[in-house]
Each structure stands twice: as structure tokens, then as C-alpha cells.
Amino acid sequence: MxxxxxTLHDGFLDAVAQIALVGALRTVAAVAPPxxxxxxxxxxxxxxxxxxxxxxxxxxxxxxxxxxxxxxxxPWPPIPAEALAIWRAVSGWDSxxxxxxxNHYAEGAKMGLHRDxxxxxxxxxxxxxxxxxxxxxxxxxxxxxxxTKSFELRSGDVLVMGGASRLIWHGVDRIRYGVSPLxxxxxxxxxxxxxxxG
DNA sequence: AAGTAGCT
DNA sequence: GGTA
Numbered sequence: 001m002x003x004x005x006x007t008l009h010d011g012f013l014d015a016v017a018q019i020a021l022v023g024a025l026r027t028v029a030a031v032a033p034p035x036x037x038x039x040x041x042x043x044x045x046x047x048x049x050x051x052x053x054x055x056x057x058x059x060x061x062x063x064x065x066x067x068x069x070x071x072x073x074x075p076w077p078p079i080p081a082e083a084l085a086i087w088r089a090v091s092g093w094d095s096x097x098x099x100x101x102x103n104h105y106a107e108g109a110k111m112g113l114h115r116d117x118x119x120x121x122x123x124x125x126x127x128x129x130x131x132x133x134x135x136x137x138x139x140x141x142x143x144x145x146x147x148t149k150s151f152e153l154r155s156g157d158v159l160v161m162g163g164a165s166r167l168i169w170h171g172v173d174r175i176r177y178g179v180s181p182l183x184x185x186x187x188x189x190x191x192x193x194x195x196x197x198g
Numbered sequence: 199a200a201g202t203a204g205c206t
Numbered sequence: 207g208g209t210a
Binding site for chain 1: 201202203204
């Protein structure tokens with residue numbers, strides 16, 4: 001039983017769709033290379049990130065925020081049509097997302113419990129797509145201290161966090177590296193689409 | 199004394 | 207996934 005507002009579309013993308021999406025994301029990564037950024041506390045994150053869309057999510061010692069340009073001054077690449085199609089199918093939101101955040105989990109990468117709270121529009125859901133190696137996903141409640149539970153997210157799964165769970169705490173405990181044949185170098189790709197409205 | 203996209 |  002998932003919290004109210006969280007929907008898991010198990011196996012939403014078949015193998016063909018997963019391959020097509022990975023191909024489109026390769027183009028994103030070529031224009032805006034994923035990099036391991038610094039959290040405001042100065043620690044380098046294990047997950048490498050980049051973005052597509054009108055704005056991209058960045059972090060450094062100045063804090064978390066959305067920026068209209070990459071560090072090198074170039075705009076972010078457009079959000080691939082394959083990703084927008086998923087958003088339109090599952091988000092229930094009228095407009096398209098402003099940002100696609102692309103996270104690459106190499107072997108050993110993980111992400112601590114956090115909330116997606118840097119957007120200006122919390123009525124719109126966050127749509128998360130998993131590709132490649134499986135991840136042990138942890139989900140809590142609206143308060144940091146709320147109890148958590150975990151389950152596995154597999155390649156092709158689409159998770160929607162919206163409604164009462166839009167600001168829910170969540171994270172990735174670990175990935176099971178080398179399980180999926182989808183990505184040549186292994187690891188996990190996660191993309192999340194957000195309405196930033198700022 | 200919170201708050202935590204980090205660390206054990 | 208709850209502490210320090």
C-alpha cells in the first residue's frame with residue numbers, strides 16, 4: 001500500500017520504449033553532460049545529474065535551485081518527445097513540465113532521503129521514470145521523522161508523486177548494479193519531470 | 199536547535 | 207530512515 005498520491009505504474013515502458021528513451025537521453029547527456037554536484041554542505045553527491053527543459057536543477061554551496069542555463073552558459077537541451085509522452089499519459093496535468101532532471105547512478109551511487117521542494121508549483125506532480133539497474137527506493141511521509149518503507153523500482157517503471165504526497169520524503173538506498181542489460185555501462189538512469197513555474 | 203539531495 |  002503506497003501513500004495517498006503516490007502511484008506506481010509497474011512496467012509502464014516495454015523494452016522497445018526503454019531503448020528509445022535511452023537513445024533520446026543520450027542526446028541530452030551529449031549537450032549537457034551529467035556531473036556530480038556539491039550539496040550546500042559542500043559534500044559531493046554520488047549521483048551525476050543534468051537537466052533538459054526551460055530550466056535545470058543545480059546545487060552548489062549557494063543552495064538548491066533551478067537555473068535557465070548550464071554552468072557553461074549554454075541553455076539546457078529540450079525535453080525529449082519520448083519523455084513528454086510519458087508525462088502527458090500519467091501526470092494528469094494540463095501543461096508540460098519545465099524541467100527534466102536526469103540522474104545517473106553508477107555502481108555504489110545512492111541518494112539520501114529528501115523532498116523535491118525547489119519548485120514553485122506543488123499542485124503539479126513529479127513523474128519519475130526508472131531505466132537500467134533496479135533501485136531500492138525508500139519512501140516516507142510529509143515529515144522527516146515519519147516512518148519509511150522501501151520497495152524496488154525496476155527498468156520501465158513510472159512513479160508519480162502528487163496530490164497529498166507531492167512533498168513526500170524519498171530516496172534511493174542503493175542500486176543493484178549489473179542486473180539490467182539496458183545500459184551498456186550498467187548503472188541506473190532516473191528521470192524526473194517537474195513543473196517549476198518560476 | 200533544527201534540518202538533512204551529505205556521512206556512518 | 208534514524209542518529210549524531
